[in-house]
Amino acid sequence: MTDGLLIVGEDVCAEVVNSADAFKAVEAVFGAMAKGDAYNFPVIREAIGYADALYGFKSGFDKAGKTLGLKSGGYWPGNMEKGLTNHQSTIFLFDPDTGMLQALVGGNYLTAVRTAASSSVSIAHLARRDAKVLGMVGAGHQSAFQLRAAVEQRDFEKVVAWNPHPEMLPRLGEVAKELGLEFEAVTQEELGAQADVIITITSAFEPLLMKSWIKPGTHIACMGTDTKGKQEVDPELLAAATVFTDEIAQSVSIGEAQHAVGSGLISEDDITPVGAVINGDHPGRSSDDQITLFDGTGVGLQDLAVASVAAEQAEKQGKATRISL
Structure with missing residues (x-):
């Protein structure tokens, strides 16, 4: 990726990542985890004592796929009444060579599609x-x-x-x-x-x-x-x-x-x-x-894998926004 921060919104994620893309990314990261080439950091997930919400962070590093980052978000059970999905999250991707923030990717659609890919991988195998x-x-x-x-x-x-x-x-x-x-x-x-x-x-x-x-x-x-x-x-x-x-x-x-x-x-x-x-x-x-x-x-690595695909495809297709941070 070039200089600047890539912004990939929810609507764009749904346009550039389908279930087959997610399956391939999740299957690969599960294989890398089993080989010891990728690992997740400890999960932080807490009840915040407000809006009955659970909030936390999932993160990790895939050395094979050169993907580093975290997903921040959680579960707000009252969101459906507000016309929002209960699960809300955002994914941050960093350059593993420099530590600089590379991309900010909407995580709601990707969380759903990567969770489905995970069960799909288990069914396949x-x-x-x-x-x-x-x-x-x-x-x-x-x-x-x-x-x-x-x-x-x-x-x-x-x-x-x-x-x-x-x-x-x-x-x-x-x-x-x-x-x-x-x-x-x-x-x-x-x-x-x-x-x-x-x-x-x-x-x-x-x-x-x-x-x-x-x-x-x-x-x-x-x-x-x-x-x-x-x-x-x-x-x-x-x-x-x-x-x-x-x-x-x-x-x-x-x-x-x-x-x-x-x-x-x-x-x-x-x-x-x-x-x-x-x-x-x-x-x-x-x-x-x-x-x-x-x-x-x-696991956090699932989110990073599909977010990496979303960022790559969105940039390739000219559907992402790039800003200076």
Whole structure:
């Protein structure tokens, strides 16, 4: 990049980064993490005591991709009533050779698309090839991104969905219809009985899926738990599954595995970075009956990877703004 600060707004990010771009960037950074070529710095995430908001920073350095930076933002649960998305964030990219700020990139769209890419990467590498029914637990802002990314990895024929607020399900049903898929709103137990792949994308603090509801061979991508105390599935389910994650340190501290590890059902040694599967160092799924679970905690390097693509493409296409700082 040339001198000056590159500004890439939310609308531009949506124009220059699609789900395939995000998949490629996230898959590459997971592989780099597993090789030790990229690492995340400790996450800061706090309840600020105002507006029920959670706010924090995710950051890291990808030596392979030469990407250094941070994402600042969080979760404001009252935003939807104001016509805004609950998740608000901005990504800062720095020149790893000089430390100078290179780009300021809108993070809301990219957070949604990189989170969807993460579950999509797990489906690509861990779900059964013959998976036909996709289960969606959650129908908020990110669910449509998750659904669109998932269908690029398997030949799904049907979507079954459950949400704590059922009135939100028709919107997800419209996305399924647009993708040519049958859609059915079901109970949580029925979802487990039908689905070959399940994506959970909620802000729950209690298990929404129980182990006894999940059939053999299911792949589950738990994408909502990214804070201490959050929880989406029964800890017994992790004990019964082969568990993969984006980053083990986050998985056991703020991810879905925090509960299973905390209660002694599994240990840190029972969790495998999905990057090891991507790199060919771990076989991934070993049988059609095996339950696989991906604990997608959301790492800063994902954000930096997709923001780097956004900055590069926006500049190349003449859609970014450059200013002196």
